[in-house]
Amino acid sequence: MGVPEIANRPESAPRDPGRVRRSPGRPAWSRRGILAALGAAVPALALSGCGGPAGATEGKDATPTGAAGAGATAKAQVKTPTVTVSPADGTKRADFTAPVVVSVADGTLSSVEVSGNDGSTLAGSFDDGRTRWTSAGNPYSGTKYTVTAKAEGAAEHTATFVTRSPGETFAGYFTPEANSTSGVGMPVSINFTQAVKDRAAVEKAITVTAEPAVEVVGHWFGNTRLDFRPARYWAAGTKITLSLRLRDVEGTDGVYGVQSKDVTFHIGRRQVSTVDLAKKTMTVERDGVALAGYPVSGGAADHTTWSGIMVISERFKETRMESSTVGLGDEYDIADVPHAQRLTTSGTFIHGNYWAAASVFGGSNTSHGCVGLHDTKGANDSSVPGYRFYESSMLGDVVVVENSGERTVEPSNGLNGWNLSWADWKAGSAL
Numbered sequence: 001m002g003v004p005e006i007a008n009r010p011e012s013a014p015r016d017p018g019r020v021r022r023s024p025g026r027p028a029w030s031r032r033g034i035l036a037a038l039g040a041a042v043p044a045l046a047l048s049g050c051g052g053p054a055g056a057t058e059g060k061d062a063t064p065t066g067a068a069g070a071g072a073t074a075k076a077q078v079k080t081p082t083v084t085v086s087p088a089d090g091t092k093r094a095d096f097t098a099p100v101v102v103s104v105a106d107g108t109l110s111s112v113e114v115s116g117n118d119g120s121t122l123a124g125s126f127d128d129g130r131t132r133w134t135s136a137g138n139p140y141s142g143t144k145y146t147v148t149a150k151a152e153g154a155a156e157h158t159a160t161f162v163t164r165s166p167g168e169t170f171a172g173y174f175t176p177e178a179n180s181t182s183g184v185g186m187p188v189s190i191n192f193t194q195a196v197k198d199r200a201a202v203e204k205a206i207t208v209t210a211e212p213a214v215e216v217v218g219h220w221f222g223n224t225r226l227d228f229r230p231a232r233y234w235a236a237g238t239k240i241t242l243s244l245r246l247r248d249v250e251g252t253d254g255v256y257g258v259q260s261k262d263v264t265f266h267i268g269r270r271q272v273s274t275v276d277l278a279k280k281t282m283t284v285e286r287d288g289v290a291l292a293g294y295p296v297s298g299g300a301a302d303h304t305t306w307s308g309i310m311v312i313s314e315r316f317k318e319t320r321m322e323s324s325t326v327g328l329g330d331e332y333d334i335a336d337v338p339h340a341q342r343l344t345t346s347g348t349f350i351h352g353n354y355w356a357a358a359s360v361f362g363g364s365n366t367s368h369g370c371v372g373l374h375d376t377k378g379a380n381d382s383s384v385p386g387y388r389f390y391e392s393s394m395l396g397d398v399v400v401v402e403n404s405g406e407r408t409v410e411p412s413n414g415l416n417g418w419n420l421s422w423a424d425w426k427a428g429s430a431l
Contacts, residue, residue: 081106082107084103085149086103087161089159089161090160091162093164094139094162096141096163096166097248099135099136099137099139100122100134100135100147101133101134101135102133104149105131107131107151107153107154108152109151110152112124114145114148115146116139117143120140122136122137123137138248141247142164142166144160145163146159167254168254169255169256169257170251170256170258171193172190172226172246172259173193174188174263175188175189175190176395176396181266181268181394182396183269183271183393183394184235184398185396185397186265187228187415187417188240190226191224192251194224195252197251198252199430200431201249202226202251202430203220205245205246206218206226206242206244212238214235216228217426218429219420219426221428222412227415228242229418231422235267236267236269237266239267241263242262243261244259244260244261245260246259247259271284271287271393271397271398272285272397273285273389273398273399274400275402276403277299277305278402280296281293281296282294282296286392296361296372296373297360297364297365298369298372298404299369299370303328303369305367306344306406306408306409307404307407308408308409309400309418310348311414311416312394312399313343313395313414315340315341315394317390318339321334321337337353338354338375338376338379338386338387338390339351339390340352341390343399344413344414347370348369348409350371351370351373351386352384352385352387352390353373371399373385373386373389396415
């Protein structure tokens, strides 16, 4: 239906349905314009009211409502990384025979540090996904450790634990002494305070290296002694390093080592002395040159001297020698034997002798098994062979005895492993 025309419109005025002429003092919209505007609004309202809630949801409200929902879902799905340490935080008697393990759930590890209250640290490595870190070695016994781990997107995680102390322990006492200088025949000899059952584990924990480099191999003499040597005598001037990593190594069931240390020794000049008891002489060679020759007296026919390669293992300016200590009853007891140098554990020495006539040396073999040189009582006469040989010698020097009428000395009797071939020596290694 039409809308009435506004009164008093001049007939000649052009009809302009798109505009309304404004009269002074009246609003810009005419009644028809207002109604037209209202009429135009009705369908919009109708569309708004009837055109569907679906249209409204999709057109205006869908985006913010959907974004909020997605954010809430994403927030619900994001999990904080959880770090776990083994041994667990607060453990008081943790095992020291297994590595430390740090793992993370719902994340990745960025760093792990493990430090002991003894100043030690444990190195380790991550798996390919950086969700697990494992220490390269086991923690030490009787030590408090602090583990600091960081996972991406999470706060730093700290844990502490204390490893238990071992029940029974063992140690290795070594020869030569730390920082000492020895002759070219000196092996590195280690005597253990407890019998070793797992020889391979113990030997693996001990290394001996030389500068200049040479292959060095261990050989077991029973279950309490392990010696190391190269195929031939050490080169003069060699630096030897003994590395003991016995701490927490289980030598036998429930018995653990206690040492972790490095020790260095040095080899001095090369001196090898050869005793020929058929000739009753000794020749001393120093660095390939003959240094001296001495008349000697060896063991008599009923007390022959061991033959073979022997190493000086102890030295005494004066010492007491008593026959009962070597199973010979009361045959002798001399309180002040001069310039005595031990060659075997069983009691063979090369020493000065002041109680025999000077003609005995170089003339006959009359001793109870030792090698004697002419000497004087008091051990202070620098002119006699006993004094001179003693002063020219050091621990680790080699003394070779030939033509004694006795069999070769056992390699374990003293530091005398040189009497084994290299193949036989290597066969005595647990590795």
